[in-house]
Amino acid sequence: MTNPETTPVTSIDPRTGKDVETVTRESTTEEVRQACRAAADAAPALARLGRLWRADLLQACADALEKDREELVRLADRETALGPQRLNGELTRTTYQFQTFAEEIREGAYLEAVVDRPGQTPAGPRPDLRRMLVPLGPVAVFGASNFPFAFSVPGGDTASALAAGCPVVVKAHPAHPATSQRTFEALTGAARAVGAPEGLLGLVHGLESGRALVLAPEIRAAAFTGSTRAGRALWDLACSRPDPIPFYGELGSLDPLVVTPAAAAARGEQIAEGLFGSFTLGAGQFCTKPGLVLLPGDQAGSALVDRLAQAVRTHPAQTLLTEGIKAAYTSAELPGRLVAEGPADEEGWSVPARLLQARLAELTPDGLDECFGPLTLVATYDDEEELLRFIEELPASLTASLFSESDERGLRGRLAERLLTRTGRLVHDGFPTGVAVSAAMQHGGPWPATTNALHTSVGATSLRRFLRPVSWQNAPADLLPDELRDEPEHPVARRES
Amino acid sequence: MTNPETTPVTSIDPRTGKDVETVTRESTTEEVRQACRAAADAAPALARLGRLWRADLLQACADALEKDREELVRLADRETALGPQRLNGELTRTTYQFQTFAEEIREGAYLEAVVDRPGQTPAGPRPDLRRMLVPLGPVAVFGASNFPFAFSVPGGDTASALAAGCPVVVKAHPAHPATSQRTFEALTGAARAVGAPEGLLGLVHGLESGRALVLAPEIRAAAFTGSTRAGRALWDLACSRPDPIPFYGELGSLDPLVVTPAAAAARGEQIAEGLFGSFTLGAGQFCTKPGLVLLPGDQAGSALVDRLAQAVRTHPAQTLLTEGIKAAYTSAELPGRLVAEGPADEEGWSVPARLLQARLAELTPDGLDECFGPLTLVATYDDEEELLRFIEELPASLTASLFSESDERGLRGRLAERLLTRTGRLVHDGFPTGVAVSAAMQHGGPWPATTNALHTSVGATSLRRFLRPVSWQNAPADLLPDELRDEPEHPVARRES
Numbered sequence: 001m002t003n004p005e006t007t008p009v010t011s012i013d014p015r016t017g018k019d020v021e022t023v024t025r026e027s028t029t030e031e032v033r034q035a036c037r038a039a040a041d042a043a044p045a046l047a048r049l050g051r052l053w054r055a056d057l058l059q060a061c062a063d064a065l066e067k068d069r070e071e072l073v074r075l076a077d078r079e080t081a082l083g084p085q086r087l088n089g090e091l092t093r094t095t096y097q098f099q100t101f102a103e104e105i106r107e108g109a110y111l112e113a114v115v116d117r118p119g120q121t122p123a124g125p126r127p128d129l130r131r132m133l134v135p136l137g138p139v140a141v142f143g144a145s146n147f148p149f150a151f152s153v154p155g156g157d158t159a160s161a162l163a164a165g166c167p168v169v170v171k172a173h174p175a176h177p178a179t180s181q182r183t184f185e186a187l188t189g190a191a192r193a194v195g196a197p198e199g200l201l202g203l204v205h206g207l208e209s210g211r212a213l214v215l216a217p218e219i220r221a222a223a224f225t226g227s228t229r230a231g232r233a234l235w236d237l238a239c240s241r242p243d244p245i246p247f248y249g250e251l252g253s254l255d256p257l258v259v260t261p262a263a264a265a266a267r268g269e270q271i272a273e274g275l276f277g278s279f280t281l282g283a284g285q286f287c288t289k290p291g292l293v294l295l296p297g298d299q300a301g302s303a304l305v306d307r308l309a310q311a312v313r314t315h316p317a318q319t320l321l322t323e324g325i326k327a328a329y330t331s332a333e334l335p336g337r338l339v340a341e342g343p344a345d346e347e348g349w350s351v352p353a354r355l356l357q358a359r360l361a362e363l364t365p366d367g368l369d370e371c372f373g374p375l376t377l378v379a380t381y382d383d384e385e386e387l388l389r390f391i392e393e394l395p396a397s398l399t400a401s402l403f404s405e406s407d408e409r410g411l412r413g414r415l416a417e418r419l420l421t422r423t424g425r426l427v428h429d430g431f432p433t434g435v436a437v438s439a440a441m442q443h444g445g446p447w448p449a450t451t452n453a454l455h456t457s458v459g460a461t462s463l464r465r466f467l468r469p470v471s472w473q474n475a476p477a478d479l480l481p482d483e484l485r486d487e488p489e490h491p492v493a494r495r496e497s
Numbered sequence: 498m499t500n501p502e503t504t505p506v507t508s509i510d511p512r513t514g515k516d517v518e519t520v521t522r523e524s525t526t527e528e529v530r531q532a533c534r535a536a537a538d539a540a541p542a543l544a545r546l547g548r549l550w551r552a553d554l555l556q557a558c559a560d561a562l563e564k565d566r567e568e569l570v571r572l573a574d575r576e577t578a579l580g581p582q583r584l585n586g587e588l589t590r591t592t593y594q595f596q597t598f599a600e601e602i603r604e605g606a607y608l609e610a611v612v613d614r615p616g617q618t619p620a621g622p623r624p625d626l627r628r629m630l631v632p633l634g635p636v637a638v639f640g641a642s643n644f645p646f647a648f649s650v651p652g653g654d655t656a657s658a659l660a661a662g663c664p665v666v667v668k669a670h671p672a673h674p675a676t677s678q679r680t681f682e683a684l685t686g687a688a689r690a691v692g693a694p695e696g697l698l699g700l701v702h703g704l705e706s707g708r709a710l711v712l713a714p715e716i717r718a719a720a721f722t723g724s725t726r727a728g729r730a731l732w733d734l735a736c737s738r739p740d741p742i743p744f745y746g747e748l749g750s751l752d753p754l755v756v757t758p759a760a761a762a763a764r765g766e767q768i769a770e771g772l773f774g775s776f777t778l779g780a781g782q783f784c785t786k787p788g789l790v791l792l793p794g795d796q797a798g799s800a801l802v803d804r805l806a807q808a809v810r811t812h813p814a815q816t817l818l819t820e821g822i823k824a825a826y827t828s829a830e831l832p833g834r835l836v837a838e839g840p841a842d843e844e845g846w847s848v849p850a851r852l853l854q855a856r857l858a859e860l861t862p863d864g865l866d867e868c869f870g871p872l873t874l875v876a877t878y879d880d881e882e883e884l885l886r887f888i889e890e891l892p893a894s895l896t897a898s899l900f901s902e903s904d905e906r907g908l909r910g911r912l913a914e915r916l917l918t919r920t921g922r923l924v925h926d927g928f929p930t931g932v933a934v935s936a937a938m939q940h941g942g943p944w945p946a947t948t949n950a951l952h953t954s955v956g957a958t959s960l961r962r963f964l965r966p967v968s969w970q971n972a973p974a975d976l977l978p979d980e981l982r983d984e985p986e987h988p989v990a991r992r993e994s
Contacts, residue, residue: 044914089621096620112958116937123593124586127927129937134917136950220943239736243944246951406973416976417541420631425968428976430624439992440613440626442968446717447740453633453965454743461609461966468950469958471922471939476903479913479925495936 009205011178014081014319014349023177026206032169032213038199039138039167040218045197046165047135050482051111052490055102057194058163062098064190065091065154065183072182076148079176081319081348082282087149094149097156097437101163104460108492112469113483115496128474130484133467135165136246137220140213142234143173143180144225145321146285146372152176153183153203156437156458157223157248162200164466169202169219171210175321180205214238214247221246221466223457225287228252228370228448235451248465249451250287250444252370253398255432257290258387258415262405263429264300271403272307275376276315278431280353283318284374285325288399288432291370294387297359297380305378308355309340315353317345318374326351329373335363336377360386365393384411388418396422396446396453399432424449424456506702508675511578511816511846520674523703529666529710535696536635536664537715542694543662544632547979548608549987552599554691555660559595561687562588562651562680569679573645576673578816578845579779584646591646594653594934598660601957605989609966610980612993625971627981629991630964632662633743634717637710639731640670640677641722642818643782643869649673650680650700653934653955654720654745659697661963666699666716668707672818677702711735711744718743718963720954722784725749725867725945732948745962746948747784747941749867750895752929754787755884755912759902760926761797768900769804772873773812775928777850780815781871782822785896785929788867791884794856794877802875805852806837812850814842815871823848826870832860833874857883862890881908885915893919893943893950896929921946921953 007026010019027035046054065072073087080087104110113132120126139161143152150156153170161168172180184203191200204213214222214237222238222245224231231249238247259271279289295301320326326349336358344352354375363379381387400419404412420426424445435443441459444450450457455465472480482488504523507516524532543551562569570584577584601607610629617623636658640649647653650667658665669677681700688697701710711719711734719735719742721728728746735744756768776786792798817823823846833855841849851872860876878884897920901909917923921942932940938956941947947954952962974982980989 093620096618099619114937116933116935121593121934122596123590123934124931126933126935127931129933129935131937131939137918235741236736239733239741244732244736244948245944246949409975412973413976416972420967421634424966425970426972427970428972430971432970434621434624436613436623436626437618437620438613438623438626439994440611440628440968442628442966444966446965451741452743454961456966464951468943469921469939469941469953470917471937473922473924474927475913475923475925476909478906479910497936 007206009174009177011079013078014321015347017323017348020078021178023181024205027204027209029208029212032204032209033216035169035202035204036138036213036216036218039169039202042167042197042199043135043137046167046200051105051108051165054163054165055106057191057196058098058102058159060190060194061154061187062095064186065095068186072179075182076176076179079179080148080321086282090147090149093437094154097150097159100437100460101159101463104463105163108483108490110460110463111483111492113492113494115484115494117497129471130475130480131469131471132481132484134470136466136468137166138218139166139168139466140219140222141168141170142210142222142224142226143170145173145175145325146282148176148179149183151225153180154187156462160462161223161466164463166220166466167200169204169213171213172203172205177205210234211237215241219245222248223465224249225457231451246465247451248455248457250398250457251448251450253287253449254291254368254370254395255288255397255399256292256294256394257401257432258294258403258419259296259304260404260408260411260415261296261298261300262408263403264296264304266405267403268300268304269307272304272311274431276308276311278433279376280315280318280374281433283320285321285372286433288435290401290432291376292368293376293378294360295378295380297382301380305339305357308378312340312342312353312355315342315374317343317350317352320349320351320373323349325349325372329371329375332371334371334377335368336379360390365390366395368395388414391415391418391422394422396449398443398445398449399423399425399427401427401430401432403429422446424453504703506671506674508576510575511818512844514820514845517575518675520678521702524701524706526705526709529701529706530713532666532699532701533635533710533713533715536666536699539664539694539696540632540634543664543697548602548605548662551660551662552603554688554693555595555599555656557687557691558651558684559592561683562592565683569676572679573673573676576676577645577818583779587644587646590934591651594647594656597934597957598656598960601960602660605980605987607957607960608980608989610989610991612981612991614994626968627972627977628966628968629978629981631967633963633965634663635715636663636665636963637716637719638665638667639707639719639721639723640667642670642672642822643779645673645676646680648722650677651684653959657959658720658963661960663963664697666701666710668710669700669702674702707731708734712738716742719745720962721746722954728948743962744948745952745954747895747954748945748947750784750946751788751865751867751892752785752894752896753789753791753891754898754929755791755900755916756793756801757901757905757908757912758793758795758797759905760900761793761801763902764900765797765801766804769801769808771928773805773808775930776873777812777815777871778930780817782818782869783930785932787898787929788873789865790873790875791857792875792877794879798877802836802854805875809837809839809850809852812839812871814840814847814849817846817848817870820846822846822869826868829868831868831874832865833876857887862887863892865892885911888912888915888919891919893946895940895942895946896920896922896924898924898927898929900926919943921950
């Protein structure tokens with residue numbers, strides 16, 4: 001067992017904490033390199049197959065997952081305890097992602113095609129210049145613990161990289177190796193059936209495999225969803241390469257939720273109910289879980305806290321994904337006092353819900369960290385200026401939420417302006433947990449929410465992470481991509497001059 | 498003089514190598530921090546002024562530079578020896594950049610606005626989501642030695658950052674401190690006249706200032722044009738921050754130029770003439786100078802080399818920008834034999850033109866480095882396969898150029914396909930030195946050409962480097978940017994669903 005080549009990868013049932021099966025063994029460094037070389041070898045063939053073929057590939061992936069739905073949901077539930085309802089919804093989201101990306105690439109606007117014909121400009125003559133985005137090359141994708149489908153082997157990173165035209169090597173998350181393996185088989189089966197080149201998709205297991213992937217010369221970009229600590233370590237590796245690569249990491253996110261005095265007074269009950277549902281959804285293991293709730297320190301705020309506390313005290317224990325997440329939840333040294341705790345259940349990775357409370361004045365904004373699990377920290381503010389100052393010091397998040405009333409225009413505007421500087425998505429009078437798959441979605445924000453605030457890992461524009469622009473100057477028509485020719489066979493939207 | 502606070506910044510005439518004047522002194526770390534804080538303080542006011550105001554600001558900057566044209570060109574010529582013709586052209590390019598960016602932001606498509614109204618999707622209900630790009634925050638710009646206008650204080654990086662809505666702090670290049678100072682005054686005068694917030698533009702001097710800029714907490718992105726060594730050092734700094742920032746570095750670029758056997762036979766004379774002009778333009782100090790020329794080892798190739806050698810032998814010595822560039826040129830240990838050298842002239846930073854030659858088989862492709870100055874290395878290949886293999890190992894470049902004939906379809910296609918993987922711009926039957934300012938321009942490529950192949954530093958899309966996407970969910974109309982409202986006052990192109 002000390003030989004890394006024989007370290008088993010086991011599937012654990014979080015409801016019992018017991019090993020259920022040995023799925024495979026950890027990949028060796030040589031196996032990782034082989035997968036990367038195969039991906040690099042597949043890239044030119046993939047490019048030649050074109051985007052319309054890739055749209056068919058994505059649809060075939062969606063169909064293959066759909067076909068195995070029952071088995072996949074059962075397996076994922078055994079490995080994650082997220083429950084069949086949530087997992088069925090997540091699988092639907094996953095197949096929908098493949099389908100929407102298929103539509104995006106069929107349509108072709110994502111190529112950002114520009115045709116500038118020769119001409120005179122005030123800065124001199126301009127040659128024939130044509131530009132569009134081309135695939136970056138093989139992409140490393142890191143599966144996430146908390147979404148066995150939508151952010152793992154068949155998830156958004158894989159789907160968007162394939163849509164962009166990049167081969168993918170996935171590093172499976174150890175929280176659900178069997179689901180990873182089984183979804184990988186579904187995807188590779190679909191790929192084979194539509195005639196994909198060998199090496200288009202690879203799967204590796206083990207912590208060291210992740211490091212080897214980020215350092216592999218063939219890999220041109222990496223996408224990661226996970227903890228700030230692991231993400232930072234991989235980011236540092238990616239940047240230290242002789243040829244650094246883009247590392248798209250979704251790291252820690254506190255996802256603050258602010259309630260103004262008027263909103264607390266007008267809608268305290270409704271906000272408490274929705275907030276409780278939001279921070280306990282998926283056992284509080286969403287990257288968009290509201291982890292910090294800023295409430296007025298007045299009577300309406302107190303009433304809201306009381307409602308949350310009441311809900312927490314009767315909420316059944318929830319099962320976390322891994323022993324590590326449970327340990328972090330149980331031993332977390334969070335600021336604030338424990339004001340309510342739900343019933344405990346010692347079995348497996350089960351934990352009670354918790355509500356913590358502090359006064360804003362007691363907190364250090366940049367010392368606040370994300371903590372997975374069914375808890376949130378309520379912080380009460382005494383006045384608006386204190387609240388505004390505090391927000392300016394908060395670490396950036398994927399989301400920020402603001403409950404306010406329309407007659408609070410001054411305060412609402414100032415809060416919105418400041419929250420906007422610290423987030424990629426500002427939610428008004430709603431909860432941030434749901435992340436719609438849509439062209440207008442932004443799932444990403446300033447560090448540490450993500451390593452690169454210019455990109456999103458959800459929605460139509462997530463393809464952009466895996467594309468780079470190229471200009472063709474004075475190219476003969478037969479050497480231009482179809483999309484840039486004067487008379488393209490499959491025209492796309494383009495800017496022309 | 499050992500106190501950094503009193504280290505003078507002097508303006509040197511490269512034609513004589515003599516100090517002409519002391520322009521200022523190096524900035525202290527505290528002065529750098531002050532400039533960054535002032536930039537951060539200016540950001541919210543700048544945001545409130547809006548993009549139409551910014552378009553006026555850019556036009557005012559262009560006008561101010563134009564107004565001082567004569568003085569600026571004289572000063573820049575004294576500091577760079579690039580000559581009035583080239584510098585007048587460069588200044589025209591610089592004002593044109595401001596103007597084209599003004600048009601881009603007036604038009605507004607660069608915001609990539611998306612409006613997704615509430616609805617049902619297969620993955621569940623979708624809330625009202627609206628997305629567009631917002632400014633990243635204060636940007637650090639590093640002036641380049643070789644373009645005192647177009648890639649320095651008033652250059653494309655400054656213009657695109659301002660266009661995007663970001664305050665800018667420029668680190669002046671020591672090759673032209675007086676021009677930097679004077680152009681800075683022109684820009685700040687223009688900014689003041691249109692009512693820009695204090696702190697919108699800052700200027701610092703000295704090597705240490707550059708490091709301090711990249712580490713300043715207020716700085717949200719940095720744009721750099723310079724050597725691979727300096728760029729890598731700053732890149733490493735930017736990535737090592739507690740909150741890493743995007744560092745857009747344009748580093749070394751070999752800009753290979755390939756001539757096929759048929760092209761050498763058909764157009765050898767014409768290619769030699771254009772190539773000679775291209776690698777001696779601006780004394781060979783363009784980042785797009787063809788530094789490696791791949792020629793057939795046949796008679797046509799030999800004839801082409803002879804023509805180049807002949808031109809080199811009679812080419813007058815050219816004055817380089819700095820003592821350091823001259824030292825690097827003079828002492829460079831380049832592969833190949835010196836086959837021709839022009840007349841020398843010992844005055845100032847003057848150097849003779851040079852032509853080096855090697856057989857492809859003698860070269861190690863990834864050991865080739867960019868060398869500023871009027872020289873190029875000609876490498877002759879014996880057969881097509883050798884050429885194709887060699888290209889696969891070449892470091893990536895900003896450009897790659899290919900001279901071929903239309904009846905060489907097989908070879909031409911294979912060469913184009915491989916060159917494309919190693920560059921951001923593929924030039925057919927032309928020279929790469931000119932970089933048109935145009936929407937279809939791509940000036941950037943895989944490492945080490947640039948640190949981030951997803952972006953360009955020239956052309957309309959260079960704004961994207963300084964913008965990040967934000968989604969507004971369920972936002973009341975008065976808290977949406979005008980461009981995302983149902984009935985915008987100043988409508989922009991947007992995607993709607």
